Amino acid sequence: MSAQFSEDITDVYHRLLGPLIFEEYAVDLAACAVAPEGGAILETACGTGIVTRHLRRRFAGRARIVATDISEGMLTYAAERLPETDGLEYRSADATALPFEDGAFDAVLCQFGVMFFPDEAAGMAEARRVLKPGGRFLFSLWDSLAQNELAGLVHDRLIEEFPDDPPGFLNVPFGVRALDEVRHMLAGAGFGDVHMSVLPRMSRAARARDAVEGLLCGSPMRVQLAERGVDDPLPLIDRMTEAVVAAYGDSPVEARMQAIRIEAVVPA
Numbered sequence: 001m002s003a004q005f006s007e008d009i010t011d012v013y014h015r016l017l018g019p020l021i022f023e024e025y026a027v028d029l030a031a032c033a034v035a036p037e038g039g040a041i042l043e044t045a046c047g048t049g050i051v052t053r054h055l056r057r058r059f060a061g062r063a064r065i066v067a068t069d070i071s072e073g074m075l076t077y078a079a080e081r082l083p084e085t086d087g088l089e090y091r092s093a094d095a096t097a098l099p100f101e102d103g104a105f106d107a108v109l110c111q112f113g114v115m116f117f118p119d120e121a122a123g124m125a126e127a128r129r130v131l132k133p134g135g136r137f138l139f140s141l142w143d144s145l146a147q148n149e150l151a152g153l154v155h156d157r158l159i160e161e162f163p164d165d166p167p168g169f170l171n172v173p174f175g176v177r178a179l180d181e182v183r184h185m186l187a188g189a190g191f192g193d194v195h196m197s198v199l200p201r202m203s204r205a206a207r208a209r210d211a212v213e214g215l216l217c218g219s220p221m222r223v224q225l226a227e228r229g230v231d232d233p234l235p236l237i238d239r240m241t242e243a244v245v246a247a248y249g250d251s252p253v254e255a256r257m258q259a260i261r262i263e264a265v266v267p268a
Contacts, residue, residue: 025201041108044113046078048074048081069093083136095113112259134268169219179196205213
């Protein structure tokens with residue numbers, strides 16, 4: 001699946017998906033990061049800078065932050081809204097082949113990006129390689145569609161809309177995770193202690209339509225819809241919005257979501 005986001009998709013991702021499902025978990029992940037005075041933090045798959053902003057706020061003047069993504073469009077969007085400073089740098093980088101020296105960072109963070117790596121084990125090994133002894137790899141994964149109600153409802157309705165060939169993008173971030181396999185990959189990469197925390201939260205949008213538009217048009221889902229002949233998504237958004245309003249109300253809309261935060265530590 002392409003990691004490149006068009007300008008329109010990137011804007012919808014940031015404006016609508018950001019507050020709907022990413023912002024609250026970004027606050028949590030940034031709050032868990034640890035780095036000494038004068039240390040260095042790497043963020044992989046930084047997207048439009050939702051976690052980056054909270055890291056910058058927390059570590060300004062105390063630690064250097066390098067925010068990376070494989071998508072140039074995402075990086076450009078992030079930098080326009082949170083410009084580089086002496087303590088913040090953006091770099092184009094593949095999380096499975098990082099352009100940094102061994103032991104260069106005190107912490108590596110990745111919010112909801114690992115499941116998109118073409119090789120998850122390689123991404124974990126690279127995080128381990130660039131971490132110092134005692135460094136921490138913090139990342140988050142979505143729980144299943146059953147635990148993320150808005151995404152689950154949209155996924156089910158898409159199966160009804162496209163019974164012969166439903167777009168399957170939501171299965172990637174919200175697919176059922178084998179957490180024992182994640183532990184195994186982290187151990188294979190050379191991490192020691194691994195801690196996993198289940199984080200139930202509420203997703204919120206000002207309008208049900210904002211939630212639907214974010215889920216349909218703020219990700220590669222928009223490309224999958226176009227491949228199925230949906231050149232104008234507005235009628236589909238209308239139908240999906242009716243289903244969300246029926247289930248969760250409107251203005252605002254709230255629904256249950258759930259993620260898993262994982263912390264893996266490099267042996268000292």
